[in-house]
Amino acid sequence: MSMIAYLGPKKTNTHEAAIARFGRRAKYIHAPTIDDVFYLVERRVADYGVVPVENSLQGAVTHTLDRFIDFIDTPVYIHGEIQRPIRHYLIMKRRWRLQDVKIVFSHPQALAQCRRWISQRLPHAIRREVDSTARAVWIALHGSRVPAAAIGRRELASGHNVKVRARSISLELENRTRFLILGLGEQSIPGRRKNKTSILFSLKDKPGALHDALVPFRRHQLNLTKIESRPSKRKAWEYYFFIDVEGHVSSLRMTRALRTLKARTTHFRILGSYPIGR
């Protein structure tokens, strides 16, 4: 039976994403940080790890990307991705009315995703960032002396004296999060579904360097679906690039494109080739 490490605590979106992929019968272990999930996979405590990598409203989860830069030789590869819709609920004690709420607690990402709703419906409430939605709910229900609410998944609310606003409070149309499945070693057999390949590289600082790095994909008609830049941390304003390209690493076109790209980089690593999540 597989052991799955995920970014905890329990009942958060990452936990739900992991269950959606690996089922209720797998064994799960929750880790307090993204770094710990990588570590549990590296030490073979877990067979797979699940971490968030991108939200359709808030962008990249930089901790996940930076872990690949900080440990560029990690034996961890991306084995797959999971996409999940995110729905936020306002959770508070039953005895408070909406207009009583003085403080709204949540994870910074959730607060940002519900910023418009809070501005309109709770214009006088203070927003307080805490490190997980689970903790926010605990504080709002048990830890706050003034009327408070929390933003989080519906499943975090339990008990008779708890009120949950029935509708999702994220006003944006498409709130989705993409999670990565981490595993040891590279998966080299293409799946039946459409695949993509994730690559990490850095470039020499010269005019046109980024353009030149993208030329091979253009030439081989490979579609770049994503580019993300992150600081190198060694020199100010020097970057690493993460790109996602449609296609499997074992295809002839990809092999040729990557060979040309590699020759133009100072660092180069294939992070994984895996089926595109739905």
Add this chain to the structure above:
Amino acid sequence: MSMIAYLGPKKTNTHEAAIARFGRRAKYIHAPTIDDVFYLVERRVADYGVVPVENSLQGAVTHTLDRFIDFIDTPVYIHGEIQRPIRHYLIMKRRWRLQDVKIVFSHPQALAQCRRWISQRLPHAIRREVDSTARAVWIALHGSRVPAAAIGRRELASGHNVKVRARSISLELENRTRFLILGLGEQSIPGRRKNKTSILFSLKDKPGALHDALVPFRRHQLNLTKIESRPSKRKAWEYYFFIDVEGHVSSLRMTRALRTLKARTTHFRILGSYPIGR
């Protein structure tokens, strides 16, 4: 006399950056959020605004970039940039020793920048994120019942019973932050110093679109110093791109390159052309 709005509270890095550029004799107003700084400039309450846009270790300040996407027609342009070295200090009550510290409070960026130092020197301390370094210092000195410390600028510590660790605790070599100077209308006269131009655009979803967007800069030998992608918030996995290019918008080469780029975009806006900060 100019009125300068900056991301507050007082004595934080943004305040210091604003003073470094506009001097002690200008009038200052501190705003609680990045959005408020834009708003004060838009409403002509302030002549200029100062907000952080990028840190050399942690990357983009996404709130600043996203404000340009959310209000793409804002009359606010970038009029300049300021680069400042960031030094973090550990601030605590004089009566505690380092090994007493149970909680370290700070802004998430500062905690991230000192992550390595905290892991090594305060391995058992809990890290707690709060919304400013100024608030972190207040909590550590006055609001915490257990031995606590805060990470922040030296200037935040005052009083006789306060201890400041003498050396900067960010272990990384180059910790610098880049701030933008915001103003109304486009500055169209090139400065004597080397200039750069910031552009915001989105592309049709077709293979090679990003490569094709960069071709005009390559052709006109204009150096791209930065690319950042941010979610469009209208459709999942659709992006806006922020790029910085060396050169002034009024130069012939830039005019030509931008004309070609514009024809390939779905949204296009010049954010400003201004001297490169030192």
